[in-house]
Amino acid sequence: MVVSVPAAALVLALGILPLHVATEEARxxxxxxxxxxxxxxxxxxxxxxxxxxxxxAWMAAASRGRPVxxxxxxxxxxSTVTAILSLDATVVLLTPVVxxxxxxxxxxxxxxxxxxxxxxxxxxxxxxxSNLTNLLAYRASGLSFTRFGTIMALPWLAAIAVEWLVLRRxxxxxxxxxxxxxxxxxxxLPIYPVAVIALTLVGFFVTSIVHIDPAFAAAAGAIALxxxxxxxxxxxxxxxxxxxxxSFLAFVLALGLIVSAVSYRGLGSAxxxxxPHGSSLWSLLLLAAIAAVLANAIxxxxxxxxxxxxAAAVGAGPVMAVLIGxxxxxxxxxxxxxxTLLWRRTLRxxxxxxxxxxxxxxxxxxxxxVLLVATLALWLSLRVVG
Amino acid sequence: xxxxxxxxxxxxxxxxxxxxxxxxxxxxxYVVPEDLLHAAGAAAEGLIxxxxxxPQPGLTEQMEAxxxxxxxxxxxxxxxxxxRADVGQVICRGRVEREVVQxxxxxxxxxxxxxxxxxxxxPHSLGPATRFVVDHAPCSVLLVWPDEVPDVDSIPxxxxxxxxxxxxxxxx
Numbered sequence: 001m002v003v004s005v006p007a008a009a010l011v012l013a014l015g016i017l018p019l020h021v022a023t024e025e026a027r028x029x030x031x032x033x034x035x036x037x038x039x040x041x042x043x044x045x046x047x048x049x050x051x052x053x054x055x056x057a058w059m060a061a062a063s064r065g066r067p068v069x070x071x072x073x074x075x076x077x078x079s080t081v082t083a084i085l086s087l088d089a090t091v092v093l094l095t096p097v098v099x100x101x102x103x104x105x106x107x108x109x110x111x112x113x114x115x116x117x118x119x120x121x122x123x124x125x126x127x128x129x130s131n132l133t134n135l136l137a138y139r140a141s142g143l144s145f146t147r148f149g150t151i152m153a154l155p156w157l158a159a160i161a162v163e164w165l166v167l168r169r170x171x172x173x174x175x176x177x178x179x180x181x182x183x184x185x186x187x188x189l190p191i192y193p194v195a196v197i198a199l200t201l202v203g204f205f206v207t208s209i210v211h212i213d214p215a216f217a218a219a220a221g222a223i224a225l226x227x228x229x230x231x232x233x234x235x236x237x238x239x240x241x242x243x244x245x246x247s248f249l250a251f252v253l254a255l256g257l258i259v260s261a262v263s264y265r266g267l268g269s270a271x272x273x274x275x276p277h278g279s280s281l282w283s284l285l286l287l288a289a290i291a292a293v294l295a296n297a298i299x300x301x302x303x304x305x306x307x308x309x310x311a312a313a314v315g316a317g318p319v320m321a322v323l324i325g326x327x328x329x330x331x332x333x334x335x336x337x338x339x340t341l342l343w344r345r346t347l348r349x350x351x352x353x354x355x356x357x358x359x360x361x362x363x364x365x366x367x368x369x370v371l372l373v374a375t376l377a378l379w380l381s382l383r384v385v386g
Numbered sequence: 387x388x389x390x391x392x393x394x395x396x397x398x399x400x401x402x403x404x405x406x407x408x409x410x411x412x413x414x415x416y417v418v419p420e421d422l423l424h425a426a427g428a429a430a431e432g433l434i435x436x437x438x439x440x441p442q443p444g445l446t447e448q449m450e451a452x453x454x455x456x457x458x459x460x461x462x463x464x465x466x467x468x469x470r471a472d473v474g475q476v477i478c479r480g481r482v483e484r485e486v487v488q489x490x491x492x493x494x495x496x497x498x499x500x501x502x503x504x505x506x507x508x509p510h511s512l513g514p515a516t517r518f519v520v521d522h523a524p525c526s527v528l529l530v531w532p533d534e535v536p537d538v539d540s541i542p543x544x545x546x547x548x549x550x551x552x553x554x555x556x557x558x
Binding site for chain 2: 067091092095096099100102103104106107108109110113114116117120172173174175176177178179358359
């Protein structure tokens, strides 16, 4: 992250990427970055309005202390939050709430916390907003928001189903006992943020039908949550600015320019020679596998930027197959990429080593199966909805 | 020393309580699963540097504080349930199975509860952490059923082709 912005500047200064190509790239990335910023703000403001805390209380009450029921509810909430508010919201905002919920019930948190970290990746297939990789692919593929969601509905459900079956068995020995539930305390769901998010979701589809950029719907939703928060002093302008996370947006733009430069200087055509061309089941499976491996080797954002041009040239099917690979693949290694892992190890200050073996074993059990089943579902989905 | 974990702690105390001699010194152990919290924190770090500029305490640290508080509450509740005078309360943090083995070094006897899914009995009544503790404990381990003790009939029939002694036809 620290190196990407100067590296992008260097790429431009040395003329590796011609300025007109760079401005074109920046212009095409602009709306995506705006879209991303709006969703980040939406999630952060929903948290300030108590949405995630309420979700935790609801899960605790509805599970009535039964660990398998709690896991099922974590799957429902985790998949929904990931699909609508993006994987960041699940990792950063939902996971701590799920942990606290299990702890309050005096149930073992392990299955539920792992469900969150896994669903953040596997359940991020459904909508363009679910994952930054989807937003990039959504631009590149030229699909409408609605069509994206329609094609990905079946693969999304298939991926979640596989995760459920594997996690349920993998953590069987931790899904034990009966939690202590509070006396039937009614759960107050914060109506306003839920309504705004629901309307924003409707807005995504409506804008897509009338050919307006869905980023505007996201922006409207974000504004609808920010204004009351500012007025009631629940959030300051600084908080909103922090939620927008300019440095991250700059990073996405810089990364886009670097990858564009690399593609412009010939790697793009090299990649398009290496990846399968076609929408047969076999090509889709191969493409998803290549994308998953690449996501683990160089992280999923560069991976998707590298593979997209070649996939988009063939059609929607290959683009979606790439997404299945780069989105669900990161569950394979510890933090989604070996590079990040190595970097992280050197930075480690904690004494406790992370539970590599547990994470890797779970990843090895789920990822190949999710790739296979979700890609199969994609192939079926493409046949049904075209 | 009694090792308490969520889901089985009450059953563990109920089962062990009548077996503990009056004059024995008892301590209750809970391990904060730091490895799990690091896994969750690492998932957040995996979002390449996003959300890092936040001044609020990190995800892992925040959950660590919650986990410690909930572990202390669990051990305190266990001490109340046990109803004995001066029960030691030990909270460790780290990888659960290794911390338990480490803490058991000073004990004469470690009491642990079986885990898991009671619908499938047999080799699966020990989770990975309990399995490790049973294998490596530096003292005797007393394994208790956290709920009802299963019936002998719950053992699945022997695999086909290999008959047990009881059902073997009498040899002439």
